[in-house]
Amino acid sequence: MNSRLDLLDPREVASLGGIELVAEGVVEGFLSGLHRSPYRGFSVEFAEHRPYQAGDELRYLDWKVVGRRDRLYVKQYEEETNLRATIVLDVSRSMGWSGDPERRLTKSDYAVRMTAALALVLLRQRDATGLIAFDDEVRVMIPPRSRSGQWHAVVRALADLAPGGGTAAEHALARVTGLLRRRGLVVFVSDLLVERELVLLALRYLRHRGHQVVVLHLMDPAELALDRAEEARFVDPESGESLVVSPRDLGREYRATVDRVVTAWRRALRSSGIAYHHVTTETPFGIALRHAAERRARLG
Amino acid sequence: MFFLQPLGLLFLGAALVPPLLHLFQRRRPPDVAFPAVRYLRQTEREALRTIRLRHVLLLLLRVAAVALLAIAAARPVVPRQGAGHQPTALVLVLDHSLSSGAVAGGVRAFDDLAARARETLVAARASDAVWLIGADGIARRGSREELLRVLAAARPEPRRLDLTAAVATAARLVRASGFVQGEVHVLSDLQRTAFGAADSVAGGLPLLFYHPAADAPANRAVVGARAAPRTWLVGSPGAVEVSVGGAPAPAGGKAAVTVTVGGKPGGRALVTAGDVAAIAATAPGTGWIAGDVQLEPDELRADDRRPFAMRVVAPAEVRVDGQADLGGFVAEVLRTLAAAGQLRLGGPGTAGSGVTLAEHAVGSGASTVVFPPHDPVQLGAANRSLAAAGVPWRFGARVEREDTLAALPAVLRPIAGVQIHRRYRLEAQPGTTGADVLARAGGDAWLVRSGRVVLVGSRFVPEETALPLSPGFVPFVGSLVNLLARGDEGIVEAAPGESVPLPEAVTAIAFGAGQARPVEGGTAVSAPADPGVYPLLAGGDTVGELVVTPDPRESDLRRAGASDLAALFPGARVTVAATARAYAAERFRGAGRAELTGAALLAALLALVVEGLVAAGGIRRGRA
Numbered sequence: 001m002n003s004r005l006d007l008l009d010p011r012e013v014a015s016l017g018g019i020e021l022v023a024e025g026v027v028e029g030f031l032s033g034l035h036r037s038p039y040r041g042f043s044v045e046f047a048e049h050r051p052y053q054a055g056d057e058l059r060y061l062d063w064k065v066v067g068r069r070d071r072l073y074v075k076q077y078e079e080e081t082n083l084r085a086t087i088v089l090d091v092s093r094s095m096g097w098s099g100d101p102e103r104r105l106t107k108s109d110y111a112v113r114m115t116a117a118l119a120l121v122l123l124r125q126r127d128a129t130g131l132i133a134f135d136d137e138v139r140v141m142i143p144p145r146s147r148s149g150q151w152h153a154v155v156r157a158l159a160d161l162a163p164g165g166g167t168a169a170e171h172a173l174a175r176v177t178g179l180l181r182r183r184g185l186v187v188f189v190s191d192l193l194v195e196r197e198l199v200l201l202a203l204r205y206l207r208h209r210g211h212q213v214v215v216l217h218l219m220d221p222a223e224l225a226l227d228r229a230e231e232a233r234f235v236d237p238e239s240g241e242s243l244v245v246s247p248r249d250l251g252r253e254y255r256a257t258v259d260r261v262v263t264a265w266r267r268a269l270r271s272s273g274i275a276y277h278h279v280t281t282e283t284p285f286g287i288a289l290r291h292a293a294e295r296r297a298r299l300g
Numbered sequence: 301m302f303f304l305q306p307l308g309l310l311f312l313g314a315a316l317v318p319p320l321l322h323l324f325q326r327r328r329p330p331d332v333a334f335p336a337v338r339y340l341r342q343t344e345r346e347a348l349r350t351i352r353l354r355h356v357l358l359l360l361l362r363v364a365a366v367a368l369l370a371i372a373a374a375r376p377v378v379p380r381q382g383a384g385h386q387p388t389a390l391v392l393v394l395d396h397s398l399s400s401g402a403v404a405g406g407v408r409a410f411d412d413l414a415a416r417a418r419e420t421l422v423a424a425r426a427s428d429a430v431w432l433i434g435a436d437g438i439a440r441r442g443s444r445e446e447l448l449r450v451l452a453a454a455r456p457e458p459r460r461l462d463l464t465a466a467v468a469t470a471a472r473l474v475r476a477s478g479f480v481q482g483e484v485h486v487l488s489d490l491q492r493t494a495f496g497a498a499d500s501v502a503g504g505l506p507l508l509f510y511h512p513a514a515d516a517p518a519n520r521a522v523v524g525a526r527a528a529p530r531t532w533l534v535g536s537p538g539a540v541e542v543s544v545g546g547a548p549a550p551a552g553g554k555a556a557v558t559v560t561v562g563g564k565p566g567g568r569a570l571v572t573a574g575d576v577a578a579i580a581a582t583a584p585g586t587g588w589i590a591g592d593v594q595l596e597p598d599e600l601r602a603d604d605r606r607p608f609a610m611r612v613v614a615p616a617e618v619r620v621d622g623q624a625d626l627g628g629f630v631a632e633v634l635r636t637l638a639a640a641g642q643l644r645l646g647g648p649g650t651a652g653s654g655v656t657l658a659e660h661a662v663g664s665g666a667s668t669v670v671f672p673p674h675d676p677v678q679l680g681a682a683n684r685s686l687a688a689a690g691v692p693w694r695f696g697a698r699v700e701r702e703d704t705l706a707a708l709p710a711v712l713r714p715i716a717g718v719q720i721h722r723r724y725r726l727e728a729q730p731g732t733t734g735a736d737v738l739a740r741a742g743g744d745a746w747l748v749r750s751g752r753v754v755l756v757g758s759r760f761v762p763e764e765t766a767l768p769l770s771p772g773f774v775p776f777v778g779s780l781v782n783l784l785a786r787g788d789e790g791i792v793e794a795a796p797g798e799s800v801p802l803p804e805a806v807t808a809i810a811f812g813a814g815q816a817r818p819v820e821g822g823t824a825v826s827a828p829a830d831p832g833v834y835p836l837l838a839g840g841d842t843v844g845e846l847v848v849t850p851d852p853r854e855s856d857l858r859r860a861g862a863s864d865l866a867a868l869f870p871g872a873r874v875t876v877a878a879t880a881r882a883y884a885a886e887r888f889r890g891a892g893r894a895e896l897t898g899a900a901l902l903a904a905l906l907a908l909v910v911e912g913l914v915a916a917g918g919i920r921r922g923r924a
Contacts, residue, residue, distance in 0.1 A: 094335035193335055223336045231329045236337035243340050244329055248915070249351050250343055257343040258336075 004029035006117075006286025010105055013285060014113055020155050023116035026285045030121065049073040083127040084144040084182055087115050088172055090190030091161050092135040093238040098281065099222020107218050110281040111189045112158045114216075117285055118187060118292050119154045127185075129154070133161055134172035141175065144184070173202035183210035187292050192217050192265060193238070204272045214275040214292055217265060221280050224258055226251045301378045302881040304895070308374030315370065318362035354914060361911040368904035376896040377885045385888035387427040389477035391470035392417055392447075394454065395463060395488030397435045398854040401456035402489065402600040405514035410456045412512045413487040416883055420485060421448050423887060429477050431470070435461045436797060439469055458602055458831050459796040460851040463488060464496035467869065471502040481889060483508060489516065492860045493853035495868050503871025510883045511859060511876070520555055520573055521546035521603035521855035525593040527610035528710045530791050532583045533642070533782045534612050539578040539710060542593050544571045546603065546855040561591040561610075571595075578710065583612040588790070588842050590833035602831075603855040609791050609833045609845035616667075616782045617646040617654030624659045625674040627761040629768035633777045642778045655785045661689035667752040667785045671759050672724045679724075691750045693736070695757075696725035703742035705767075711779045712739055712747075714772030720746065722764040723757040738784065754785050790844030792836065794827035795851045802836065805843050810835040 005013050005022070006029035013022055049062060052072035060074040095108040105113075115131070122129040123146060130144030131154050140157045142150075173188070186206055192199070192215075207213050226247035235242040247254075262278050269276040277291035303309065334340070344351070394417050400410035417432070421444050424430050431439045432447045435457045440450060467484060474482035483506050488494065490511045524543030532538040540559045550573075559566035559579045566581030583589055589612055595604040618634060620626060637643045646654045656662050659673040660682045672695055673682050683694045703720045705712075726745040728736075738754075739747035746757040758764040760773075767773055794800035801824045808816040811828070816837060819825050827848050828834060836844035860868070862876045877883035885895075 097333060097335050191335065193338065219336075223334075223339075228332070232332040233329050234334040234337050234340055235331050236335055237333045238335060239337075241337050241341075242331070243337055243344065245340055245344065249354065250340070250347060253347040253350075254340060254343045257339050257346070261339060261342075 004286065006030040006284060006289060008284060010110055010113070010281060010283070010285055011103060014105055014109060019113055019116050019159055020152075022113050023120050023155065026113070026117040026289070027120045027124070030117070030286050030289050031124075049075060083122075083125075084130075084184035085122045085127050086130045086132060086144055086184065086186050087118060088186060088188045088190075089115050089131065089133045089140075089158075089161075090135070090188075090194075091133045091139060092191075092193075094191055094193045094236070095218075096162075097220065097237060099220045099227065104220065104281050107191050107220055107281055108161075111218055112161065114285050114288050114292075115189060116151075116155050116158055117289055120151050121289060121293060122185075123151045131157060132172055132175060133157070138172050138175055173199065173206065177202075177206060177209060183212075185212045185214070187214045187216065189216045189218060191219060191223075196265075200268055200272075203269065203274055207273050212275075213269075213273075214294065215265075215269055215277070216288060216292060217262065217276065217278045219278070219280050221282055224280070225255050301376050301896070302879070302885070304375035304377055304877075304882050304885065306374055308372075309370060311370035311373055312367055315363045315367040317366065318359055322359060358911055358914055361907045361914065365904045365907040365911065368900050368907060372897050372900035372904060376900060377881075378896060384425070386481045387425070387429075387479060388481040388483055388888055389429045389474045389479035390420070390424060390482070390888075391431040391433060391439065391473050391484045392420060393433045393461075393463070393466045393470055393484065393486045393488070394451070395435065395461050395466075395486070395494065396454050396456050397461040397494070398456065398458045398602045398850050399489050399491055399494075399600065399857055400435075401602050402517055402519065402857055404512060404517045404599065407512065407514065408456075409489045409512050410454075413489075413510070414451060414454060416487050416510050416880060417451055418448065419880070419884065420887055421451065423884075429479060431473055433466050433470060435459050437461060437466055437469070439473055456602065457796065457829060458850045458854075459798075459829060460854050461488075461494060462496055463490075463494040464499050464868065467507065468499055468501040471505055474505060482506075483888065485510065485887070489857065490859045490865075491516075491854070491856060492858050492864065493856045495860060495864075498868050498870060500870045500872075502869045505872055506889070507865070507869055507872040507874045508883070508886050509865055509874065509876045511878060513878045516548060516857040516859050517599035518548050518550035519546040519600050519603070519855055519857045520544065520550055520595060520598055521600070521852070522557065522593045522595050522606040523603070523852035523855055524576075525559075525591075525606040525608040525849075527591070527608055528578065529779075529783050530609075531611045531613055531783045531786055533778070534583065534586045534614050537580055537582050538610070539580050540566065540591065540593065540608065541710070542569070542571065542575075542577045542579055543852075544573055544575045544577070544595070545852055546573055546600075547858050549573045550598065555596040557596075558594050559591065560594070562589040566591070583610065586612045586614055588835060588845050590845065600855070600857065603850055605831075606849055607831055607833045607847055608849075609847045611790065613782065613786060615641060615643045616786065617644040618781050619646040619654060619656055621656055621658030621660075621662065624657060624671065626657060626671060627759060627768075629762075629773070630657065630760050630777070633768075633774050636774060637778050637781075643781055655781045657781075660685035661691055661753055663689060669754045669756065669780060669785050671756050674759065686753070686755075689753060691753045691755070692729035693745075693748050693750055693755050694727045694729060695755075696727035699723050699725055699742070699744070701742060705739050705741055705746065709738060711783060712776065715739075715767060715770060715776045718770050718772070719766040720758055720764070721766070726755055726757050749784060752785065754780065790836065791847060792844060793847045793849065796827060796829045796831060796848055798827045799824045800827050800846070802846075803844055805838040806836045807839060808837040809846060810837055810842075 005025040016022055049065060052074050056074050062073050062075050065073045089111055091108055096106050098104050098106040119129050126146050128144035128146040131140060131142040132138060133140035142153055142157055203213055228247055231246040233242050233244045266276045279288050394413060396410050400413060402409050424444050430447060431441045432450055433439045434454060463486060470484040474484060485508045487510050490509060522542060523545035526541055528539050528541045542557055554570040554572045556568055557571045558568050559581050561581045562584045564584050567579040569577045569579050571577050590607060590609050592605055592607045597604055634645060638645045655667040657669045659671055661670055662668050673679055679695055686694060700722045705715055705718045720741040723741055723746060726748055736748045736750055737745045738749055748755050760768050762768055792800055802819055802821055804822045806819060806821040808818045810816045831848050831850055834846040835842045836846055866874045875886050877886055
């Protein structure tokens with residue numbers, strides 16, 4: 001694939017093939033971008049020099065070489081890994097919704113493809129990578145491993161998933177704490193339509209145990225702002241709860257509420273040392289991957 | 301505050317539409333899947349009070365917008381204190397004609413109109429030029445005080461005012477005044493019948509019409525009363541033809557009408573509008589006698605009574621011209637009538653004062669019944685005698701055809717349908733009128749009268765007509781010699797104030813109680829203003845009666861509408877006011893008042909704009 005699939009519209013990328021093919025294409029693009037902007041390996045041992053490219057950080061310039069050869073070179077490092085990473089994926093019924101199915105993936109479809117790509121990135125770094133998928137119970141649990149075939153196991157599990165029932169993230173996160181004995185990376189992918197305090201407590205507990213935790217808060221753009229004008233009965237597909245609302249009356253207030261919710265999540269998580277990223281189903285996979293892999297770079 | 305178009309306030313009912321729609325047009329909205337319902341609920345919980353407030357505000361704004369539009373349609377006006385007006389040429393037409401005496405809603409129309417005229421005169425300033433045109437149609441210019449005195453003396457008059465002519469006069473006065481500002485006010489009950497044909501003379505001028513607010517009352521009137529015939533034979537019964545009219549028609553049934561002849565009650569009848577009743581009566585005594593017809597009183601009294609006059613005569617002295625051969629039937633019937641005291645048979649010396657039956661005209665001023673000559677050879681001589689006597693009728697071609705008598709006045713009805721076998725066509729000469737023809741046969745004149753000369757188309761013999769053999773022959777000959785041959789000259793009818801030509805012999809008009817107004821016979825004089833019967837005098841003798849009766853058009857009280865007025869005065873700026881305040885608001889180009897229609901429209905527009913902003917949340921964005 002010649003184009004950078006990681007930066008294209010997720011809906012178009014998803015239409016190119018199955019989860020496996022799409023994830024590989026996205027990762028290829030993502031990693032080629034890393035070569036231009038060396039993200040990977042700067043925290044480990046020096047490997048070689050390479051010519052400076054636009055976008056490279058100046059702090060990696062080797063000034064001795066510059067002085068000797070009057071040309072710009074940056075230092076590149078070999079990375080060593082023994083990281084255990086677990087992707088915790090929300091597959092509750094609310095994740096199976098799209099505000100515009102013709103133009104956007106459901107949150108679940110987006111999350112599955114992004115998870116597959118993330119797993120591939122991690123496994124290529126020889127990180128032990130596992131998967132936990134949950135709705136109101138744990139639906140899939142693949143322990144973190146770095147052996148060959150692990151990614152295909154993850155992909156198969158993801159392909160078999162379908163949006164389930166309610167959401168009980170706190171139970172799934174409790175299971176994660178049992179699985180991750182060594183400190184590692186936990187990537188939590190969810191629309192966060194959950195019991196907020198319970199989930200916060202579980203995530204803080206993981207952080208307290210020394211894990212790096214990344215939360216990807218996934219939303220459909222239609223959840224950010226009410227995009228219809230007429231009055232309607234809005235029904236939660238997960239709980240069945242409904243409410244009659246005229247978007248004309250509440251549109252602006254609703255946007256403010258969502259902003260407050262996002263801000264509250266961000267503040268609460270970051271104050272506990274947990275990375276938080278707000279992602280929509282229109283966000284290119286590469287950007288979401290960059291968010292998810294950000295904490296990986298901090299782990300030695 | 302008051303309203304120039306109060307009917308516009310009916311639209312205020314439309315202000316109920318927004319709340320009714322709000323209450324009754326709620327429908328079940330469609331279901332939409334939406335996972336983030338918890339955010340919606342949180343939003344609603346936090347913004348509930350704001351949303352309710354906005355809904356109430358929207359409802360109030362919509363109601364206010366509709367109400368303001370309704371108020372604007374009603375054209376609200378508020379008085380403005382201390383405002384004056386530019387010098388104005390003002391012509392005030394006060395219609396105090398007969399119909400202004402009608403009472404509607406407990407108020408006499410005249411009193412209402414006079415009060416408005418008084419207000420306008422008081423509001424006039426010394427710099428204005430003011431004319432007052434009354435029911436006589438004469439424009440009077442004067443100071444405010446002078447015109448107020450004229451107004452104080454005004455009263456409903458039994459005459460008719462032609463409002464089209466009055467407006468035309470007023471328009472000419474305004475144009476000739478040299479004032480920049482000019483107005484014509486017409487204070488009237490605005491009867492449709494008071495207007496003539498459309499006239500553009502007031503084009504461009506403001507024409508302000510005021511009429512009483514109450515609807516025109518129902519009215520029933522005596523619009524015609526006359527003795528039939530006008531000359532009665534003493535002691536013989538006669539009839540008075542009464543025409544009943546007036547409008548709008550009363551809802552009730554018939555009304556009683558009473559005839560009084562010479563001060564004595566005559567017959568009665570029950571009539572309704574549109575009826576023509578012949579009411580029997582007997583004349584007391586002989587000579588010129590006045591009578592009247594009275595209806596039950598209604599809201600307009602002045603047209604419930606109508607005078608009439610008649611002449612009661614003694615049996616005529618009749619002679620047959622010696623050269624005439626009228627046949628045996630005529631001679632026999634004359635003898636029969638004489639025996640019954642219905643006439644007197646006279647000798648050769650009665651030609652000047654009696655009635656002569658002849659085959660030619662016997663002289664100017666003599667009462668003559670002229671029959672066709674028994675010898676056709678004499679026809680030319682007969683026509684020459686008619687010409688010499690000034691009679692504009694001639695015997696024409698002989699017609700031998702079966703015809704029947706038709707188109708007869710009441711007194712000749714007994715001979716209606718009688719067969720005519722042979723006749724001479726009576727041919728009119730220049731100067732004749734249709735009123736001369738008393739009976740027709742086959743469409744041609746058969747019996748005509750010109751002054752005191754009566755022409756008959758056939759001799760009264762069985763070879764020429766079946767009349768001698770008919771039962772109506774005897775009374776017909778009696779009427780012919782006693783009534784028809786004597787004519788009904790001397791009774792002159794006129795409307796109050798109307799110019800009327802008088803007979804030659806008249807020297808004065810008597811007004812009762814020994815008062816008389818000298819006049820010149822043969823000239824036109826102005827009829828008295830009050831209805832009644834006025835004797836026409838020639839020296840000490842009464843030679844006729846002047847019967848002054850109201851114009852029947854005054855009895856039709858139906859009102860002209862604004863569209864009618866606009867069509868009657870094309871190009872004029874016609875305004876119609878039905879209340880004192882509306883009239884005052886339009887007076888002197890609306891000086892002293894302010895119309896709030898524009899402000900109401902602006903407020904409605906503002907309410908709609910604010911409503912749109914609130915509905916779209918624009919105000920909040922503005923604050924944010």
